Amino acid sequence: xxxxxxxxxxxxxxxxxxxxxxxxxxxxxxxxxxxxxxxxxxxxxxxxxxxxxxxxxxxxxxxxxxxxxxxxxxxxxxxxxxxxxxxxxxxxxxxxxxxxxxxxxxxxxxxxxxxxxxxxxxxxxxxxxxxxxxxxxxxxxxxxxxxxxxxxxxxxxxxxxxxxxxxxxxxxxxxxxxxxxxxxxxxxxxxxxxxxxxxxxxxxxxxxxxxxxxxxxxxxxxxxxxxxxxxxxxxxxxxxxxxxxxxxxxxxxxxxxxxxxxxxxxxxxxxxxxxxxxxxxxxxxxxxxxxxxxxxxxxxxxxxxxxxxxxxxxxxxxxxxxxxxxxxxxxxxxxxxxxxxxxxxxxxxxxxxxxxxxxxxxxxxxxxxxxxxxxxxxxxxxxxxxxxxxxxxxxxxxxxxxxxxxxxxxxxxxxx
Amino acid sequence: xxxxxxxxxxxxxxxxxxxxxxxxxxxxxxxxxxxxxxxxxxxxxxxxxxxxxxxxxxxxxxxxxxxxxxxxxxxxxxxxxxxxxxxxxxxxxxxxxxxxxxxxxxxxxxxxxxxxxxxxxxxxxxxxxxxxxxxxxxxxxxxxxxxxxxxxxxxxxxxxxxxxxxxxxxxxxxxxxxxxxxxxxxxxxxxxxxxxxxxxxxxxxxxxxxxxxxxxxxxxxxxxxxxxxxxxxxxxxxxxxxxxxxxxxxxxxxxxxxxxxxxxxxxxxxxxxxxxxxxxxxxxxxxxxxxxxxxxxxxxxxxxxxxxxxxxxxxxxxxxxxxxxxxxxxxxxxxxxxxxxxxxxxxxxxxxxxxxxxxxxxxxxxxxxxxxxxxxxxxxxxxxxxxxxxxxxxxxxxxxxxxxxxxxxxxxxxxxxxxxxxxxx
Numbered sequence: 001x002x003x004x005x006x007x008x009x010x011x012x013x014x015x016x017x018x019x020x021x022x023x024x025x026x027x028x029x030x031x032x033x034x035x036x037x038x039x040x041x042x043x044x045x046x047x048x049x050x051x052x053x054x055x056x057x058x059x060x061x062x063x064x065x066x067x068x069x070x071x072x073x074x075x076x077x078x079x080x081x082x083x084x085x086x087x088x089x090x091x092x093x094x095x096x097x098x099x100x101x102x103x104x105x106x107x108x109x110x111x112x113x114x115x116x117x118x119x120x121x122x123x124x125x126x127x128x129x130x131x132x133x134x135x136x137x138x139x140x141x142x143x144x145x146x147x148x149x150x151x152x153x154x155x156x157x158x159x160x161x162x163x164x165x166x167x168x169x170x171x172x173x174x175x176x177x178x179x180x181x182x183x184x185x186x187x188x189x190x191x192x193x194x195x196x197x198x199x200x201x202x203x204x205x206x207x208x209x210x211x212x213x214x215x216x217x218x219x220x221x222x223x224x225x226x227x228x229x230x231x232x233x234x235x236x237x238x239x240x241x242x243x244x245x246x247x248x249x250x251x252x253x254x255x256x257x258x259x260x261x262x263x264x265x266x267x268x269x270x271x272x273x274x275x276x277x278x279x280x281x282x283x284x285x286x287x288x289x290x291x292x293x294x295x296x297x298x299x300x301x302x303x304x305x306x307x308x309x310x311x312x313x314x315x316x317x318x319x320x321x322x323x324x325x326x327x328x329x330x331x332x333x334x335x336x337x338x339x340x341x342x343x344x345x346x347x348x349x350x351x352x353x354x355x356x357x358x359x360x361x362x363x364x365x366x367x368x369x370x371x372x373x374x375x376x377x378x379x380x381x382x383x384x385x386x387x388x389x390x391x392x393x394x395x396x397x398x399x400x401x402x403x404x405x406x407x408x409x410x411x412x413x414x415x416x
Numbered sequence: 417x418x419x420x421x422x423x424x425x426x427x428x429x430x431x432x433x434x435x436x437x438x439x440x441x442x443x444x445x446x447x448x449x450x451x452x453x454x455x456x457x458x459x460x461x462x463x464x465x466x467x468x469x470x471x472x473x474x475x476x477x478x479x480x481x482x483x484x485x486x487x488x489x490x491x492x493x494x495x496x497x498x499x500x501x502x503x504x505x506x507x508x509x510x511x512x513x514x515x516x517x518x519x520x521x522x523x524x525x526x527x528x529x530x531x532x533x534x535x536x537x538x539x540x541x542x543x544x545x546x547x548x549x550x551x552x553x554x555x556x557x558x559x560x561x562x563x564x565x566x567x568x569x570x571x572x573x574x575x576x577x578x579x580x581x582x583x584x585x586x587x588x589x590x591x592x593x594x595x596x597x598x599x600x601x602x603x604x605x606x607x608x609x610x611x612x613x614x615x616x617x618x619x620x621x622x623x624x625x626x627x628x629x630x631x632x633x634x635x636x637x638x639x640x641x642x643x644x645x646x647x648x649x650x651x652x653x654x655x656x657x658x659x660x661x662x663x664x665x666x667x668x669x670x671x672x673x674x675x676x677x678x679x680x681x682x683x684x685x686x687x688x689x690x691x692x693x694x695x696x697x698x699x700x701x702x703x704x705x706x707x708x709x710x711x712x713x714x715x716x717x718x719x720x721x722x723x724x725x726x727x728x729x730x731x732x733x734x735x736x737x738x739x740x741x742x743x744x745x746x747x748x749x750x751x752x753x754x755x756x757x758x759x760x761x762x763x764x765x766x767x768x769x770x771x772x773x774x775x776x777x778x779x780x781x782x783x784x785x786x787x788x789x790x791x792x793x794x795x796x797x798x799x800x801x802x803x804x805x806x807x808x809x810x811x812x813x814x815x816x817x818x819x820x821x822x823x824x825x826x827x828x829x830x831x832x833x834x835x836x837x838x839x840x841x
Contacts (some may be wrong), residue, residue: 067423072429240562343646
């Protein structure tokens with residue numbers, strides 16, 4: 001159980017305080033409700049580029065990183081399709097430095113052409129390193145492109161095309177900041193060795209004068225109509241082995257079916273004793289790697305099933321193997337009540353270990369607040385516990401239909 | 417007056433705040449280091465053996481033996497054993513490094529007894545079934561082939577093989593032939609020699625109190641501790657510094673890797689090395705990161721580090737960049753290396769690094785599971801418990817001249833081997 005208190009400043013900033021007497025540090029986790037799904041289709045990758053720019057200094061802070069280091073702290077950030085998350089950890093006695101730094105870049109970021117030029121270069125190299133220099137590096141570009149036609153979930157966080165980043169100009173990023181980076185579109189969690197009283201005082205001091213300036217993202221976005229029919233593409237990749245990836249759209253995080261699908265994915269292909277792995281990697285080695293998982297999002301989720309083929313095996317055979325086992329599982333031929341107990345125990349353990357970390361707790365509190373109700377953080381385990389074998393299979397049958405899969409075949413790159 | 421223009425005072429951190437783990441001798445003679453109890457409902461129990469890849473007679477042997485220890489015994493199959501853990505929501509995660517092997521049992525507190533008993537029963541006498549071994553080989557081969565598509569794999573491999581020699585304990589990059597050569601008898605020999613529960617030291621952390629200690633003592637205390645001496649390690653024979661270029665047809669970037677072997681050092685020198693490395697590329701404010709990434713935008717990431725070697729440490733620098741930036745990046749890196757001797761950090765740069773290092777040193781002890789890795793490092797390097805406190809003192813006492821002298825001794829660019837792999841400039 002994570003204990004916390006919550007209050008809202010008049011400018012709309014939602015603040016959650018979580019006290020940990022065993023910690024020697026204070027974490028400030030700031031979630032801005034802006035992610036890749038809030039980008040314009042011709043300017044993708046901006047949310048992530050902006051994450052880099054947030055470290056370029058602000059009106060009263062020449063160098064964000066220098067100031068963090070001077071306080072003995074560390075910081076980082078990540079962006080996904082739905083939100084951007086910044087976190088800073090400082091020794092407890094330097095908590096106010098974190099308030100100063102985080103509030104100042106919400107107050108007035110210093111975005112200039114020099115910072116933009118440098119970070120454009122950095123992000124372009126990141127794009128190449130992650131997407132062009134690694135096997136299956138373009139996977140999410142392909143899978144999202146297959147799944148969606150209209151939805152802004154159709155491009156990955158890094159951006160659809162590297163040219164969008166290369167062409168980013170100062171006016172674009174300034175407008176992006178003004179629109180999305182303000183207190184009413186943010187959630188702050190203050191966690192660790194700091195009292196609620198001090199948290200309130202420091203929040204008042206450092207955040208209360210920041211005016212809301214842009215939009216409060218509603219979490220509503222253009223959705224694609226329900227998937228109909230199989231979608232297919234094939235492409236070449238650095239991987240020396242061919243591979244088959246299959247993906248389906250699924251329900252959102254707070255939907256009970258989402259937890260059911262996560263458990264189903266874990267049972268189907270989440271470990272080395274799952275039917276996907278034992279049948280097709282061990283007993284009849286069609287693949288050298290095969291798995292399934294469910295990505296839970298505030299918006300739509302994604303069910304992913306894949307196998308990396310062994311030499312001499314072909315894509316069609318691979319797809320059939322995956323579908324055969326999926327069909328067996330959905331129709332109830334694979335799992336029993338013991339499987340349910342097992343997968344729920346795994347989920348409970350994973351949650352408990354996750355919550356052992358102070359940063360994870362801070363991020364989780366912000367995440368649930370962003371979903372609409374931070375109190376739901378207490379029901380996370382219950383969401384899994386309530387899944388029965390019957391409703392897990394019903395959720396799977398309703399989501400993972402053979403005829404509406406998006407299917408991707410990877411071929412090893414041919415020599416030019 | 418704009419109140420925001422004045423930074424709050426950042427206090428310096430000069431002390432560590434942590435309670436050291438309690439060293440307990442179990443009934444059979446095993447040593448257990450118990451971290452302070454935290455109310456989390458979960459526990460990590462780490463088994464530690466002081467032998468790793470540096471001692472293996474053939475590449476991949478140490479990792480395979482540890483990875484396959486739960487792959488079947490005379491009674492149960494790999495699936496049955498794994499199912500037992502998963503049923504309790506527990507896991508047993510193996511890891512092997514150059515100088516040690518570990519196995520971490522992660523479990524909910526309420527299932528500690530069941531999962532530990534299961535681990536001790538099922539992981540005591542593996543038979544390394546041929547079937548499981550063949551699956552392991554198939555998976556490892558495929559994984560190796562994928563890694564070999566990345567420039568980073570080749571830059572690090574070619575660089576380290578040049579520094580230590582291809583057959584050295586420090587560079588046991590396994591090839592397809594090495595994977596194929598793994599056999600059940602060799603795995604069994606290794607396991608019996610270095611990985612038995614009787615020979616393990618233990619580290620407990622999380623929600624681990626007297627009741628849990630009593631469970632562990634009952635289950636493990638019945639074995640008599642048998643100290644497994646680390647096998648004789650073959651030192652790497654360091655070759656002459658070289659420059660290596662390896663082109664890769666489909667690569668989009670070039671990977672840079674520079675390395676050299678550092679000899680065994682005193683505790684004092686190790687602390688100096690660690691601090692000097694920080695200035696080079698050990699944190700975001702380091703010279704490499706600030707110059708190559710933040711000022712010039714040449715790379716997404718570049719950094720340096722000290723990794724354990726069989727006879728000391730390897731000092732390395734690595735990063736990926738666009739081919740057209742590579743020459744400039746190499747030149748800038750060399751200048752920074754030389755610059756640490758000629759223009760060592762003084763004033764603000766030195767003070768900032770001290771503040772950062774001391775804060776991070778303290779933060780490294782935060783959290784319920786932080787102590788085992790810290791104590792493992794002490795055991796592995798035969799260091800006293802006071803190491804971390806003296807490191808804090810060292811951070812605040814090291815002088816600019818000492819940094820310059822250390823860099824002059826060990827950081828000359830021409831003493832490092834440079835490997836560039838990928839899309840060559």
